[in-house]
Amino acid sequence: MKKTAILLGATGLTGGILLQKLIEDNTYQSIKLFSRSKIEGLPAKVTQYIVDLLDLEQFRAVFTADEVYCCIGTTKAKTPNKGVYKQIDYGIPVAAAKLSKENAIETFLVVSALGANSNSAVFYNKTKGEMERDVQKQNIKNTFILRPSLIGGVRQEQRTLEKIGLAIFKVLQPLFIGKLEQYKITEPEAIAQAMINLANSAPYAEVIITSNEIKRISKNT
Structure with missing residues (x-):
């Protein structure tokens, strides 16, 4: 069945x-x-809706599909x-989950983060945890919340200090064994797959x- x-x-x-x-x-x-901006050069199978993602409810009529993939996220920087920040990292995924439930979409996947915890004293971890909690409250049949560790890859807006930090983190990877293995860098290709x-x-x-499961599941091709 085509989806x-x-x-x-x-x-x-x-x-x-x-x-x-x-x-x-x-x-x-x-x-x-x-999305908020158009991507050029896409094939005919892709339809783009240029929208204010903070107001997804206005697009309820066209928010129909077999699956929803939510890769929304920002950074403190x-x-x-x-x-x-909370409007983006909490508000958009939860609004998308609510629309998915209303429109009988049975599969919802969202990228969260390692350390997400709705009871955390750390604002950013707490926000991710609250997002996870309220996405799950929608009781969508197939709900998957992916918690990667630090995401690798090259970003267009990546700053020099961020590049240095990521490089140092990569050097330390061999030291992450046992329970620390979950803190190894998660590549964006692995998350997507x-x-x-x-x-x-x-x-x-x-x-x-979890980050370890993301890596394992990504290899099941």
Whole structure:
């Protein structure tokens, strides 16, 4: 059966890789992008909706698909205002989950983060945890929350200090063994492939997909 996928966050690192994988996957006959800016040069199977992602409810009528992939996320550096940060990292995924439930979409996948905890004293971990909690409250049949560790890859807006920090982190990777293995860098390609594999596999029992599981599931091709 040919499927339709909705993708939020296609202009980001992980979302962009996921978009390319969905385009190349013949399982998908249609891909709907909801974003603030247009992406040029996409094939006919991709329909773009240029929207204010903070007001997704206005697009309820076209928010229909077999699956929703949510790769929305910002950073403290890009969004220092905590109120705006929460509108993005909490508000958009939860709104998308609510629309998915209303429109009987049975598969919802969202990228969260290692350390997400709704009871955390750390604002950023707490925000991710609250997002996870309220996404799960929608009781969508196939809900998958991916918790990668530090995401690798090259970002267009990556600053010099960020590049240095990532390089140092890569050097330390061999030291992350046992329980520390979950803190190893998670590559965006692995996240994207794991999401597709989860959406197209037999029923998977786990809702929370840890960084180690992301890497394992991504190899099941």
